[in-house]
Amino acid sequence: MTNTATSPLLAPYSSGSFTLPNRLVLAPMTRFRAHEDGTPLPVVADYYAQRAEAGLLVTEGIWPHRRGQSGWRIPGLETEAHIVGWHAVTEAVHVRGGRIVAQLMHGGRQGHPRSRLLGDVPAGPSAVPVPGPVHVKDGKAEAPVPREMTKDDIRIAIDDHVAAARNALQAGFDGVEIHGANSYLTHQFLADNTNLRTDVYGRDKTRFAVELVTAVAEAIGAHRLGLRLSPGNPQFGMSERSPAPVYRALLNAVAPLGLAYLHLTDNDDYPALADLRPRWNGTLIANVGENHAPTTQHQGEQVLTQGHADLISFGRAFLAHPDLPARIAANDPLATPIDTEHLYTHGAQGYTDYPTLEEQHARQLTAAATQ
Template identity: 85%
Template sequence: MTNTAQSTETGHSTDTAHSPLLTPYAARGLDLPNRLVMAPMTRFRAAEDGTPLPVVAEYYAQRADAGLLVSEGIWPHRRGQSGWRIPGLETEAHVAGWRTVTEAVHARGGRIYAQLMHGGRQGHPRSRLLGDVPAGPSAVPTPSPVHVKDGKAEAPVPREMTTADIRTAIDDHVAAARNALRAGFDGVEIHGANSYLTHQFLADNTNLRSDAYGRERTLFAVELVTAVAEAIGAHRLGLRLSPGNPQFGMAERNPGPVYRALVDTLDPLGLAYLHLTDNDAYPALADLRPRWHGTLIANVGENHAPTSQAQGERVLTEGLADLVSYGRAFLTHPDLPARIAVHDPLATPIDMAHLYTHGAEGYTDYPTLEGERRAGRRDAAVAAL
């Protein structure tokens, strides 16, 4: 049945069935009021020990009308910390801090997954609580300077992970996933994209190993996903991948065979979803969609302009995905579903000066559509005086 409401402020008819982005979606582990997913985005709003600041609860609660929220990347253990004031899910303080967030989201009727983000080679002794050199699949440093707590610095040469280190990293993810559920998250997403640990095992230039994890570059991802799925239930677990993404010096000359093999192996597990970014050189959505029989979330804005309403709708109507994740549009439009309903141009600019600071400014102070309309009425009233 079409749900149509007349806006008394604008006179526009809002037909929430008009956009496929606003249609409900239900599948294994998911029961969503719309197909808009808020993509995970690092914002540096944690205390120095990795506990999310109080303002984080307001930020996610403001965006709870999304079909699904995926949190910013959270380190599973300080061994995987990639940056200063990025949040963690290791300690009881972390669990309590995130519980405040999930309760605020649930009070607004929302759903939220925790993204677990192990930095691997990403990081620097000056941005890690342990003060040590990070470890990755191979001793290959990030080519560009990295953020540290007092500015930027050249990336260190990472330590090559031993087999014991790999087992520990998997165990850390399992413990953090359990902590996520204790904190009230509805599920967990493993960050296997955008140059972090799992992606480093998949890529050509960051995995130079001669052991089984080098000969079969999908092995770490398979073992990790399987272990976490066994611990919390596959229906509560998603995986994000970015085949061919060159961010932070990643190189994948021919990603197709690697990711086809990975998807074919993981598809039978029955995960909650696969969260996949497309790439100009490798059309991952078109190639992998037929191989994935569960829910697929598409992200088409990575390394491009922010995703528009029309782009998201096209992904759905072409059958390339079931859900669409939006990043920058959700940063500046906390009420994104309401704006999609009235075809708002989504033109609110990002406050770049406060994007990666630690307070409410540039974080929870973006206006809603209703707020903008009220401001317009106030301006009109002032002008009439």
């Protein structure tokens, strides 16, 4: 028995940019399955193809240029090898009938010389380091004090995003998502404690984000571009005293561009979905699991029925359940545990070895028959 007729998560969705078979989105999640040069490993194609039944797939964060590399074995979209590697991924997804966008993630202050191909100190809006030790390719180390970006650095970072967005289309992606959330570069310009600048990029904390989104939209078409934001997200020591006016102003500035979607995470202290949904007329993807327990089917359905979003992104539920739409249709409890030991390793284990519901039932029947 399925609940296809009753779950709003399984209803099709159509906009000017996408026609989707359901409202489930694979949330972007860093998994470290890349070669040291940033080219995705072959197993990455298997991973995304397994989840192609989702309405939309958003990749893990991809650095647009090694200047923005935030960690070792995180993938890039800078070189011809990167384009070829990602083309294998998009082709595998498209063969399965799926749709996939590339999330561009510039680390800004995030990063360490021991985990960057350039071996240099990362740069951010201001010289404010990430709190606490950071992961490097050979263990942990104290976070470096980042170099404060010059206006030339800012222009180059925008140009890097534009070039990577064009590379994404060449690699066969259906679109691009700018990562403006979760403590990375664009979020650093928006936050109070990481943007201490006194120039135009400090007086108007939305300026970098607006310039970046506008440049990429002009390069590849706004209908192919999404923007992810996490207002008030405290991850990695971020602080935003009053997110509402900043993000309202940001949405007012980018809404006329006609972006493909806004991807928004909610927050306990600032109910971003409730506040910003009325200010966004386009497609809105909601994520309600950030800094909380994994998003459940009921939570996703509730957000849709409340009118706070058009689509729901699932992270951890999609890790352990590659066939998440089918499982929701079958009223599966979504109880497959995540293999945390291999979550951030580099092979297939804990990555592409989770069973589908059909495979799970087959294993159970085989086990019962041998008893």
